[in-house]
Amino acid sequence: MSRLVGVVMVMDIRREETLKSILSEYYRYNISKIYKPNSIDGREFGFNFFGGSFKRHIEFKVFEEYVNYVQRMVPKDVYYSIATYREPTRAMNEKGWVNAELPFDLDAEQLLKTSDELIKSGWISQSVYEQIKQRFLYLLEDFIEADFGLDEKDYMLVFSGGRGYHIRILVEPYINLDQKLRRQIVEYVSIGYKPSVPIKANVFQPFCHDYGWSRKLFEQIRVMEPSQLEELGLSSDLTAKRVISAFRKAKNPSSVRLNRSEFTSMEKLLDFVLGSYTVAVDERVTVDINRLLRAPGTVHGGSGLVCKAITKNDLESFDPFRHASMENVSRKRVHVRRVPFEVIINDESVSPELNGKEVELNSALAYYVVVRGGGDFIDEAV
Structure with missing residues (x-):
């Protein structure tokens, strides 16, 4: 067991040394970048x-x-x-x-x-x-x-x-x-819009402003397609269709007026739109x-x-x-263990078809494959 641990440690050290040498080559010739x-x-x-x-x-x-x-x-x-x-x-x-x-x-x-x-x-x-x-x-x-x-x-x-x-x-x-x-x-940016309060009995003004989230959501609801209503289970919902019609007729976000049932329906539309347009x-x-x-x-x-x-x-x-690849000229031999999809770096590729094989790669691609756990440098063997 102790010998196995020692072998693994030596392999890790050699792997790190090879990775470092590839970075050293990049910085030697690209420090101005x-x-x-x-x-x-x-x-x-x-x-x-x-x-x-x-x-x-x-x-x-x-x-x-x-x-x-x-x-x-x-x-x-x-x-x-x-x-x-x-x-x-x-x-x-x-x-x-x-x-x-x-x-x-x-x-x-x-x-x-x-x-x-x-x-x-x-x-x-x-x-x-x-x-x-x-x-x-x-x-x-x-x-x-x-x-x-x-x-x-x-x-x-x-x-x-x-x-x-x-x-x-x-x-x-x-x-x-x-x-x-x-x-x-x-x-x-991440959470977005909160609907406004009613301006009088049974009359709601969803948007107080004509900019920011008000403008974004106003524009998105105006162009909603029947397929999106169907996705929400609202394809036969006349209230939802009235909401979209009201948005299309309005000149700007702050001019939209809805009754209570329309406002409730609008909130469902907003939840759908926000799921697509907030940024995490x-x-x-x-x-x-x-x-x-x-x-x-x-x-x-x-x-x-x-x-x-x-x-x-x-x-x-x-x-x-x-x-964004390293513009290195050296090459490294790699045993490809598991690459999940084709990766092309510096006009050279590895793909799942090479899994289990030994190949020579440009050092930038070799670095990517090895550091991501998809292969090993050949000269790591002890």
Whole structure:
């Protein structure tokens, strides 16, 4: 038994060494792709290293110190604070908080409300990434831009390198918000609309405003199809049809008027619409004013994909496997144990047909397969 434990430990060490060597190659030739955060001398940095150690409360006075550290130390994961501090290296209550970006994190498992074991273990297919991206675009266009009035100069869009995307709002007044106000923003985005009270006996005004959630829900109910009513069991419900007719006749949300039975029917329609249009952002990330977020331009050690800043124009065609891969030239031999679906990185693929076989792969694809638990490096054998 002790010899078996020793063999496993040696294999784990060799595996970690090989993974680290692949990251080292990436940083050797791509260090210029690391993003330079503003106010870098006020940021707290954190690093997760191969072997399991984690260090934080680290400060860099200039950008060159930061990238040289990454290149020299080859951490598995790199993070920096959304906040800026007067003293970043001190204990949390002594740092002297100045302000903090307002981040939104859309994660596959939470966003899609799934218990899928593949997604939970990090295996995200291209089709799932596409679903996440569409929800991300919805959050960006219907909330960040339409409701908050922001444009591309005010925020940064980032593929996390793992299971989703980040929006980081960089401007006032958002960077000055405390935790209570940030939680209210999460509630607005994630929970949505609450119907208003009656304006007089048996007359209800569902919407007091012509913007925000009022506008979103007003527009969605106006265009509801018979198939959606059938899905709700309301295909023969004359009251529900009167509600939709009233919405279509109204010039704007605040002009809608309903009686009590119509208002009750409308609430059923709203529940249906809200289920499709609320966005499940990670509340912990948005509310935590001291949060460390993954650093753009660095590699996600749990996937081998690059945490990458992207423009809105590039987002529509963005494919993590194509556009966030390490541009490495080395190759590694891998014993493929279990790959659940085809993965294409750097114009090379692995698929379930290769399960149980030994193959030579580009090191970026090899990293992804091995770190996700789908295979082993051949030279790990002892």
